Amino acid sequence: MNPMIETAFGLAREQYAALGVDVDAALEQLAKIPVSMHCWQGDDVQGFEADAGDLTGGIQATGNYPGKASTPAQLRQDLEQAMALIPGAKRLNLHAIYLESAEPVARDKIEPKHFAGWVDWAKRQQIGLDFNPTCFSHPNSGDGMTLAHPDESIRRFWIDHCKACRRISAYFGESLGTPSVMNIWIPDGMKDLPADRLGPRQRLVAALDEIISEPFDEAHHIDAVESKLFGIGAESYTVGSNEFYLGYAATRDVALCLDAGHFHPTEVISDKISAASLYVRHLLLHVSRPVRWDSDHVVLLDDETQAIANEIIRNGLLERVHIGLDFFDASINRIAAWVIGTRNMKKALLKALLEPIDALRQAEQQGDYASRLALMEESRSLPWQAVWDYACAREGVPVGATWLAKVKEYEAEVLSRR
Structure with missing residues (x-):
């Protein structure tokens, strides 16, 4: 040295x-705190479906920096390069569209075998995997509704997709010896003022209840639900609001996901961590950087990132808070984006441990x-x-x-x- x-x-x-x-104790603790890196930074949220379409659901990855991954092997190679530049424990967060299959597979038919390559890779890297259903960029999400859709057949498709994803998530956890946190986010909402705000929420509750009805060992799988204030195409009404999911998480004993970019520009998730922890056993964080609204810029070592880390450490919540990242910048080197954002989250945790x-x-x-x-x-x-x-x-x-x-x-x- x-x-x-x-x-x-x-x-x-x-x-x-x-x-x-005690600096030495802080270093030992830091080395063990995993940060779940998000695979979608490496390919601009395109995924590897054989019949992949356009990115929809209010999600936009802007920029055309050259070199993005277009195959699972390329994405894994890029992730290995990024992870080699980041100290401490890491995890990888996958979306369902990152399956591996030579033939098209309907999203409600995906199985653990379609992710066996990711599990083998994770074993070699000695990391855990997290998971997400992909309830966007699909013909059945084209009108902005999925689990809250009034059409029972479309709603059934997304329920079955999420059920299939839970089985894959449990497979991750059982195979890797560390629980996979599976986060459900849906784009459901309306561009203009709805006449019925209650009905979609009633349908969403029923859909979620059916999705989580199959029991899994928490040592393998943890369910999480993620709120949003608004989205592109859903500016006036979001079915899965913060109040909706806080109530759902508290009454169903699932994890609550707090995304740093999913609230009003004057709101911060750091203040919500201690409050939600009183009612919810597990919290999932999507650490991001909103600029004005939900723009998911690369994480900085800024006041809010530091406040998030401080709240976790000060309140002794490391065993209950799962830290993940969520940003996708296609205008800069994608590996650099991963490294900058993840190292900044790690720096914030170290500073919190040294307080x-x-x-x-x-x-x-x-x-x-x-x-x-x-x-x-x-x-x-x-x-x-x-x-x-x-x-x-x-x-x-x-x-x-x-x-x-x-x-x-x-x-x-x-x-x-x-």
Whole structure:
């Protein structure tokens, strides 16, 4: 290891120790916190269906940066390159459209065998897999309704799709020895004002209840549901609102997914974590970066990303919060997007682990709010970067921005030839 990195780390460890922070314990904990990277950053949410159509459901991946993956092998190769540049535990989050089959397979007929290649790869990488039904970009979602559709036959198609996905998710968990979190998000809503807001929600409740009726061992599979304030084509009414899914998760004992881009621009999910944790056992986070509205930009090490990490660590929720990412930027190198976003989430977790939380709590309990504020602000200037560099070097991951050279090299040798 570079002696300068070791020296800087030693000085940082002493400075943190003076505030009662055990840096070595923080590093050990950081290495074990998995962040679930999303496969769809690598190919702009296209997937590998034999009869794949246009991207719909209010989802847009803008940009045409060259080199995107067009086969499962290419996507896995790109993921391996990205993961090699990120320290600590990782997972991969798959959508149902990333199946592998030489023949077209209807979404309500997909099976574990169509994802066996992903499981074999995950075993080699020693990572867990998470999963999502794909309730968009399909003829049966063309009018903006899926599980809440008034047509029973269309609703049945999506119910059966989600049921099939749960079996695949349980297969992931059983095969890999770590539970797969399967998140249900649907685009259902209306562009203009509806006359009936209740009916679609009644249909959605009934559909979800049927979907989760087949029991699975929680050691293999965890159900999650994801809300949204609005979407493109669903600006006036979203069936699966925050209130709807918070109530559903609390009454059905499933996980609640909080997506950083799915709320009003003045709302943040960091404040929702502690509140929802009182009523919901498991939380799934989709850490993203909204710009104005739900634009899913690459995650930054900004105030909200840090606040999300702080809330998880301060409240001891690591065993109950599953951290995933959700962004897709087709205007920049896609591997760089993964690395920037995932490393930033890891940095935020490290900074949270290095916070002098005991001193902060003591000041708060004593009503000494000046000391609390002072400690919070001084913590921003503590040498966390030296600890981060040491964590990267210890795992053989590039330190600082040196990872970018690896991405450029890969782009020249692999991406540019596609």
